[in-house]
Amino acid sequence: MRNLRARATLSSLVYAFPLTLAILGLFAACASAPGHPAPEHPDWIRIGVTTKDEVIQRYGQPDLVIASTDGDTVVYRPTASAPSAPRVEIPIVQAGPLGSSTTRMQTINPGLDANDVNTKMKGRLRSEIRIRYDARGLVQELSPP
16 A cells, blocks of 8 residues: 555656746746837937937947938948958968978957957947937837837
């Protein structure tokens, strides 16, 4: 009788453990679903207060401008941190067959982020944003695409 009860308990644990893992995985997947990202609204942009010049000073010129009679709508897309650096190669001389020498090129890495060429932009976007301005150049709406 005791052996039967232990076997039943073990059997229920064997089935309950994968079921528990599956439910926890489902909850984790729902919490981090890629279809529902948190919208990126920069904290420093205030509707009705922030001007077009302030946004341009922070993010640079927009990637797309949609002109209308009520005001412009601009689109800013994420930018790369810096353009890719060209490969740096140096010649290496080695001893070759029969007393001759051979030369080959070896790629070197001069350093990570040795020179940041994109220093004039202060803000970095992680996702695309749209900003609608009124005729005076004040922010009227801030939204993800």
